Amino acid sequence: MTPGALAATRTSSLFDSGKVHYSIVVKTTATAPVADQDDSDQLVIQQVLAGNRDAFRLLISRYSDPLYRHALCMTGSPDVAEDILQLSFIKAYQHLSEVRGRFDAWVFRIVANGCKDWLKNIRRSHLSYEEDDQPSQYATPDEELDRTELRTDLDRALATLPASLREAFIMKHVEGRSYEEMADLLGTTVGALKMRVHRAREALQALLEEKYA
Amino acid sequence: MLDDLNPRTGLEREGRTRPTTDEQVRPLVDREVPLGQQADRPIAAAVHAWLDGELPEASVRKNEGGREVEFWRNLDSEMMRVRRMRTPPHVEAQIMAALPTHAPAAVITPWYRREFVITPMAAVAVGAALIAAASIVTALLVR
Secondary structure, eight states: OOHHHHTOOOOSOTTGGGSOOTTOOOOSSSSOOHHHHHHHHHHHHHHHHTTOGGGHHHHHHHHHHHHHHHHHHHHSOHHHHHHHHHHHHHHHHHTGGGOOSOHHHHHHHHHHHHHHHHHHHHHHTTOOHHHHOOOOTTOOHHHHHHOOHHHHHHHHHHHHSOHHHHHHHIIIIISOOOHHHHHHHHTSOHHHHHHHHHHHHHHHHHHHHHHHO | OOOOOOGGGHHHHTTOOOOOHHHHHSOGGGSOOOOHHHHTSOOOHHHHHHHTTSSOHHHHIIIIIHHHHHHHHHHHHHHHHHHHOOOOHHHHHHHHHHSOSSOOOOOOOOGGGSOOOOOHHHHHHHHHHHHHHHHHHHHHHHO
16 A cells, blocks of 8 residues: 555545535545554554654655645645644654554644644734735645635635634534544534534635625 | 823723723734624524535525525535645655654553662651551551
8 A cells, every 4th residue: 555545535525416425534544444544553653663763754644634734724824834744743753652542633633733822822923814824935836826716715714713613614624524523533522513613604604605605 | 181092092982991901911813703793694504404414405405595505515616625735745755854863752651560769768768657557557456
C-alpha cells in the first residue's frame, strides 16, 4: 500500500444521489477499515519508537491532508495552516509514546488545539484577521485561480464565527464527519454539536444569503 | 468641566449606560459573533434535517425550502473545492527536517514498574514508620 493511496481522501459531494450523506466519516484512508488502519499505525509507531525516524513520514503522508484542510479552514491562512501542521507533527513525534487508542484522533486533537490557540492569540494581539489572511507565497497558481468570490466570502463569513461554531461547521460540512465522531474527537455531546452546527449554519446563511441565495 | 475624549462616550447620547471597565478593556474582536441577525429568519428545521442527512431533498423542496436548498447546494460546491485540497508538497519534507534527530522519549512506565531509589533518609523514615505501625498493632492485640 503506497502512502499516496493511504492519503487518498473522499471528495465526492455531500449531496450525491439527491440525498445528503452526512453520516459518512471522512477518513484519511482509501479503503482500509479503521481497525486495520489502527493496527497499521501502531506498527509504524513501534518502528518510530525503536529508532526508525523515517517511518514517521508514513504517518505524515496518511494524515496530513485532512489535518491541513482543518487548519486551513480554521485559520483561513495557508501559511498558518502549514505552521500549525508542522508544529503538531513535531509535538506528536515527541510524545509518540503517549498515544493511547487511535493515532489519527490523537493527532487531530493536537491540530485542533493548535488552531484554537492560534485564534486566541491572534485575537489577544488585536491583529486584524484580514491582515493575516494574505495569500500564501506558496499557494499554487491553480489554487489562486480556483479561489472564487464565493470562497473568499465564505472564508470571511467563517472568520466571524466563534471558534467553537466554526470548528463544528468545518468538521461537519468540510470534513464530512458524523456527529458521533465529532463528539468523540471533541469530547462533547452530539446534542451540543448539533446546536453548534445549526447556529453556524444560521449565521453563515444570514451573512451570505442575500448575495448567493 | 473636563472634556471626555473617549469616543465611546457617544453611547451615552443614545441613552445607553457607559460600559464597565472590564468591557472597555476587552477588545471587540474577542466577543462572539452577534447572533441577532440570524434571528430574523432562522433556517427551517427541515433544512437542518436535510443537511444532517435525515431528510431527502425532495421533501424539503416541497415545503418552501427551495431557496435554502439552492443556497446550500451553492455553498457545498464551494466546500467541495476545499475538500479536494492537499497539503503542499514541500510541507512533508519540512516536517521531517524539523523533527528531532533522536527517537521519541520512551514509554512512560507506571509507578509500580519504576525502580525505587532508596536514600538513607528514606530508609530511616520507612523503618520508623514500620516500627510505629508494628507497635500500634501490638498494642491493639495486647488489649
